[in-house]
Amino acid sequence: MTLDPQQLGQLKADLAETLRTLRKRAGLSQVRLAKRCNVSQSKISKIETAEITPSLVDVELILRALDAPEQLVADITSLARLTNTEWEPIRSSWRRGLEKRQAELAGLEADTLELRYFLPAMITGLLATPEYIRASLAYSPGDISRTVARKLERQALLYDTTKHFTFLLTEQAVRWAVVPPPAMAVQIDRLSSLSHLPNIRIGLIPTGIVISRGPMNTFTVYDDRLATVETFTGRTVFRDSRDVAEHLDVFSQYEQKAHFGDAARTLLQEWAALYR
Known part of the structure; x- marks a missing residue:
């Protein structure tokens, strides 16, 4: 609705x-x-x-x-x-200015200690290079320079060791060619580098891993109090504890199938080499 x-x-x-x-x-x-x-x-x-x-x-x-x-x-x-459920149309964000949306996200992230991201299609802005961010915003109307700058500013959050991040990415999300091959190789190398930070876990789900539940949407869970789900046309915000719990359960199912640590970095090295 x-x-x-x-x-x-x-x-x-x-x-x-x-x-x-x-x-x-x-x-x-x-x-x-x-x-x-x-x-x-x-x-x-x-x-x-x-x-x-x-x-x-x-x-x-x-x-x-x-x-x-x-x-x-x-x-x-x-x-x-x-x-307890809100729908935020993308057109509304365009009207207000996407940089304001970045400010809202920064506030939400500041109040959260445990952040979980499920990324089935693309790499999120927190993990992205400047080239990747600019390319991913190419469809947006107006001047995107301030939005790119705010996205890059938000990345400082990754180095706050009081916060813990888990990013789950499918192989498609990592290898989807948002930018030309040389820039994609750099982007994938960035994922490998960030995976060494003590408060960040980057999990990869390679193509071919048997999972009966399909990866329907990108979603983020903030502690155990709020979940957001993104679609082409907007974002749904769930605040009811049952909805949040269901997303945490789905996240856990994917997390159990993911590769972390050295195994993930080996995959990233292989995928980066394909773009080189």
Whole structure:
């Protein structure tokens, strides 16, 4: 479902109003409901005023405490899932300026300690050379110079040893020729070099590895609190813990099949040599 910010705000307001109305009909104060849910009264208040968006677990706890009927539980749970999922169209990023999107990503990365990237098709900007970044933005309208600069600035994050990165790349992602062969060889060498950093794990999934679950989309998981999925036309943001957990599970399945360390560097050396 495509949601613009105004629609999403209305859904959050609807959810807050519904939960507040149900509590009042049940004859419970915020304090009594909070005790039943084992949460603070201030959290209940913030949920009912749409100051915070409750997770599905929060909503289920509240509905159970209010003894809501089964059909109502299903309807409200569906609404809660929508409020925890956002769709960000690529055209919106183009209108605002892609460099602003880079600032948003930098803020998100700054608040995260464990970052996981699944890359089935291309190399992400954090790992990319300047030539690769410029080429990957060739389709974007307008001047991309500031976006390239912001992407390169974000790469400093890789050297922050308080953060841990795991990048899983398919062979196609590594070998997809975004730039001419000599530049591709340099790009692949960069992956090998970065794999030596103590806080970075680069895993490779070569073609031919048997995995029954297809690599449908590029996705990133920030700690265990948020997951983003990218498509040609935009990005979906999942904040509900169940959606995040499902992406972590998929990531783990691919991670178990990947080559790391010296085995990965041997593959990278072979693939770089093909471009030379």
